[in-house]
Amino acid sequence: MDSTPHPSPARALAAARLVIFDCDGVLVDTERIGPKVVAAMATEAGWPLTPHDVLEKFLGTPEPYLLAQVRAHATVPVDDSWLVEYRRRVAAAFDAAPHTMPGVVQLLDALDAGSIPYCVASSGSHPRIRHSLTATGLWERFAGRVFSADDVREGKPAPDLFLHSAATLGVPPAECLVIEDSPAGIRAAHAANIPVLGYTGGPTPAAWLADASAGTLADLHELTV
Template sequence: MTGDRVELVIFDCDGVLVDSERIYCRVDREVFARLGAEFTEAELVEHFVGSPKEIWTALVEERRGEPLPPDWHEPFRPLYDAALDAELTVVEGVTDVLDALDVPFCLASNGSHHSIRRNLTRTGLLDRFEGRIFSAHDVARGKPAPDLFLHAAATMGVAPERCAVVEDSAYGVRAARAAGMRAFGYTGGLTAADRLTGERTVVFEDMRRLPALLGVMAA
């Protein structure tokens, strides 16, 4: 499989294109504490970064000892919006990578279309991905299931084995492997390298290395 040229690069959004995971973890910790669910920063990184809504919701409800109320998140939206408006930036090196790629690319995230587009707009990346944005809301199961990546590849008309996925979370890397795609685990954010290492996966810390790594793995 490593002899096949990469024909599509699928980027995760949070933590790969935009440096949002640090912001989300900090605000999540405050919000969940107010809801009666205390988490350490390490727990948030391990269990929440890249996780589907079903997983992190169950963890919060278990920790607080009761279900979350309907629309529990609405009062806290301003906290997230204010932090993202003030602090959100592009992951260092991403624009250089997008300029350097000589193959098509798209985005596939467990986030909603609204949150994806909001963060791409905040960082000036929306035009680069317009018409090629895929959300877990488009499929039956989000990451770590392979559904989202397979949906993105099928829509873009590329076979899974010719796709490369760039991820920063264990959930995302698992989804890429399950989809039969090559995984590139970015460790310049919050997730430690040992949580991304595994079969058909290249782990790297400097985003600017990605174009060269894509060529090496396809050689």
């Protein structure tokens, strides 16, 4: 683990010229839903998993990786329709109670007031990101600045997605700040040489994000006080 002292999250935010948000578990409260759906569907396919198992194995990773792993461990044939059904179940569960993570709207308002641009860089597909952001009323705030693992050769923990986001918006990596809730996202930000803040306000144990270079924080409201 890096023993270098971390800057405070607020100072890291103040230094950023672009804030790159992960989507699930940072902007929208889906990380409590997805692992339950994956665990149920993997178990149905003959690979018994618990939601905690799913968090450990797949948090922050791209959907094609998830599908490949389920295929490799299933005892019944698993085709591309498995991923379609996974997306359908997650969307249905989220639609029943769509929520942003606490403090998100206030943080976006503060970034707008400070003229600090922001974007989404998510391991989810474009349709899934749009669905989640639309359901929570955030889509218009990010439209035109939404990046998916579908856009790059390798998703998290590779640096490609974050580097693509920064390059598209014309900001050097060192002048960005990533806000992430997954170990894969933390590793991706490190590989991209982008400062990263670990968000522990969802189900991710804080210890999993201890290597975040800008520290960790459990409440996004702390960035706007």
